[in-house]
Amino acid sequence: MAKYGFLGLGNMASAIIAGMKKSGKYDSKDIFGFDTLSGKAEECGVTACDSIESLCKTVDIIVLAVKPQILPKVLPAVKENAEGTLIVSIAAGKTISYLADALYEDAPIVRVMPNINARVGAATVAFCANQFVKCEQKKLVEEMLLTTGTTFELAENMFSIFTALAGSSPAFTYIYIDALARAAVEAGMPKAQALEIAASSVFGSAKLVMETKEHPYVLADSVCSPGGTTIEGVLSLQENAFESTVHKAVLAVVDKDKRL
Numbered sequence: 001m002a003k004y005g006f007l008g009l010g011n012m013a014s015a016i017i018a019g020m021k022k023s024g025k026y027d028s029k030d031i032f033g034f035d036t037l038s039g040k041a042e043e044c045g046v047t048a049c050d051s052i053e054s055l056c057k058t059v060d061i062i063v064l065a066v067k068p069q070i071l072p073k074v075l076p077a078v079k080e081n082a083e084g085t086l087i088v089s090i091a092a093g094k095t096i097s098y099l100a101d102a103l104y105e106d107a108p109i110v111r112v113m114p115n116i117n118a119r120v121g122a123a124t125v126a127f128c129a130n131q132f133v134k135c136e137q138k139k140l141v142e143e144m145l146l147t148t149g150t151t152f153e154l155a156e157n158m159f160s161i162f163t164a165l166a167g168s169s170p171a172f173t174y175i176y177i178d179a180l181a182r183a184a185v186e187a188g189m190p191k192a193q194a195l196e197i198a199a200s201s202v203f204g205s206a207k208l209v210m211e212t213k214e215h216p217y218v219l220a221d222s223v224c225s226p227g228g229t230t231i232e233g234v235l236s237l238q239e240n241a242f243e244s245t246v247h248k249a250v251l252a253v254v255d256k257d258k259r260l
């Protein structure tokens, strides 16, 4: 069994580890972690390493799970101790060539962009590997990611777009759900109930798009009966630039990601 090491045990690493453990396919004793905060490994239920060096020397796969701005601090120690070890980076905006420059030219690297829905096993995850990653290594990474949700192997030049579409869009969707619920509160429904109903409705709508593969506009039209209630809401969204507001939000993320 391969040994997995998480460098950084924050939100995303703990969500991935939870997925791995829940799948029943991994033994906790094969999962290791190092974080500047002691106690994090225990919280995640993995074996604690006391340094980056010991983590690198123990595992077959290192998952770089610190914030992108912390990478320059940790990569020198990884370079020194992990030659030949498979590197998996989940850092937003950091390219494979950035990582290879900081490590070594022929480092096997898989770049991953997860999303926070990994916390409930419903992540949407992109990955791409460089030419130094062997097929079996890529399979190990994909299997690990599949325990957190759905995976897409993508060309690296699509990562900024993916980041906006799947990495950041959960935040937009949570805000949308809350906006639906707040309006329901204004109309007289208790907030907790409104949130539950709004989330369930968003969940079901996404499921219908995915399962029927019908165009979202066809589905929207099917809900708008002539002279009915829904068309009033749809026209109000259009009047208030709903779609172009969403477009701008997505493109703002793409732009920021390219500048990271």
Ligand SMILES: NC(=O)c1ccc[n+]([C@@H]2O[C@H](COP(=O)([O-])OP(=O)(O)OC[C@H]3O[C@@H](n4cnc5c(N)ncnc54)[C@H](OP(=O)(O)O)[C@@H]3O)[C@@H](O)[C@H]2O)c1
Pocket: 007, 008, 009, 010, 011, 012, 013, 034, 035, 036, 037, 040, 065, 066, 067, 068, 070, 073, 074, 090, 091, 092, 113, 114, 115, 116, 167
């Ligand atoms: N969260 C998301 O939705 C999401 C989505 C896609 C991609 N990502 C990527 O996932 C990565 C992790 O994000 P996150 O949200 O999990 O961040 P996070 O919760 O801040 O986790 C990072 C962890 O690394 C620790 N750390 C900081 N410096 C360290 C060092 N030198 N050595 C070891 N550990 C160190 C942090 O400790 P302190 O708290 O003490 O600093 C923290 O526990 C980022 O690169 C991000 O771009 C996150």
